[in-house]
Amino acid sequence: MRNILPILTVLSAILIIWYLGAIWMNSAWTLDRAEGPLTLTEIVQDTMTQDRPRLPAPHQVAAELYDTVIDKKVTSKRSLVYHGWITLTSTLAGFILGTVVGLLMAVGIVYSRTLKMSLMPWAIISQTIPIVAIAPMIIVVLASMGVEGRAVPKAIIAAYLCFFPVLVGMVKGLTAPDAMQIDLMKTYNATPAQEFWKLRLPTSVPYLFTSLKIGIAAALVGTIVGELPTGAVRGLGARILVGDQFGNPLMIWSALLAAAALAGILVSVVALLQTVVMKRMGFAQ
Template sequence: MTRALPVLSVILGILAIWYLATVWMNAPWAYDQAAREGRSLGFGALVSDTMAQARPVLPPPHQVAAKLWEGLTAQAVTSKKSLVYHGYVTFRGTMWGFALGIVLGVGLAMAIVRFRVMDLSLMPWAIISQTVPIVAIAPMILAMSNKLGIEGREVPKAVIAAYLSFFPVLVSMVKGLRAPDQMQLDLLKTWGATEAQTFFRLRLPASMPYFFASLKVSVAAALVGTIVGELPTGAVEGLGARMLIGSQFGEPLITWAALFASAILAGLLIVAVGTVERLANSRMGVRA
């Protein structure tokens, strides 16, 4: 209970600020409607009105929760209106991009650690690549995919997700592969270990804590990349598409419900990575 108290305090504080902001941002519409109907609007009526508008500027938490619950449970999971269905579409794209990002990040990290010229040439470009806004790159990736004759939207989404997710893996793996000190490396040399043996018996095990720490960041970045990738591709499926539909049709509750569904999906993915990390550590004999 002692550990949960700070978390609950933060949550209650956020909810309080959210409700106050709801009253403030939805008040102009309430006052306008009251003026049109020729009635006065007291504080109690104002609060009640701002909490139950059909298309609020800022929906209150209980409206978002109700819309989220409706999207998750009110229809079959195979329905195009189900957030479970759209969540699966986004999850699928996230996993493809996440896997591609891991392969790219680990491969580049191994090359950078092994060859100094790769460190001097690739690492600066990898850092610079992360300064380019993803919203500017996404349409270019889509255009290139169409030019190459790649059909479907899965490949562009995976590439965009991989673009965001590879960098945390790259940086962490470079740090992890270089974690062994010179004394440990010299000891293996005296034992006649080859470079491959040094890598698999020393560098790779030493990099595992860094690797799993980066995966928690990488999987969240892959999810963001997938959602961003769903916006310019004209997708009609996925949580990003739901957000776009809510914005285009003036349905903020749809947008907010999809936003919170994305947050839930991100939390589940991070928990899954943590579970894999604990299993791997247990297999390798690492003590918690």
């Protein structure tokens, strides 16, 4: 809690810089239209209220957000709640898929030296490939295989970004028990399955949650990337795309802030889950 004051200070500094930037960047357009010389107050007033500003002022974005989140019905195509929901479902689908794949690969890699030697280098290389290059392809391939809509391709892209942090974190977590603990299991004559369920898996839980927090943020990035370049019409990424095509900066900025809020909520939910689970399991907080 002692961080509240510094955070608020930094946030207000960002807000002030934002306003100054808006005045500076929008003033060119104000001066272009001006018929006579303007006073400073008139310039500032005009930069705050343009319809298509180069950089919208924070209160304009807030008004647009209020309009599209609260005022519109959630079923409306112009409601950000509607688009956020589309993005959220794909994110969660991709997150679950990516987590499952990451978990399975981690277990395989921890238990099989062959898998570790053959899979791990490729998992690392897979992350150096910019996924966006593959995103349009995935959509083409799935469309030709008869998968309708964009929910599945988006989820696959999200899973692609999400599986790696889970894999790395879980490999670390599953190998975290030290030799002493593994020896203890041996003296109990525990089977490999018992060793896994009673020692390795519980030990890996803190690592798992750390990876899940990174993974869910990555899944959201993946979904939005999947919505950006592909002519999607629904979802927060599509709102950004449409806003760009219609030259409507307010639409882009409100969609961006909505995406940021969504990321914040998702990470907080995982963090909350972490606190609850860790407390139940008796990890010292």
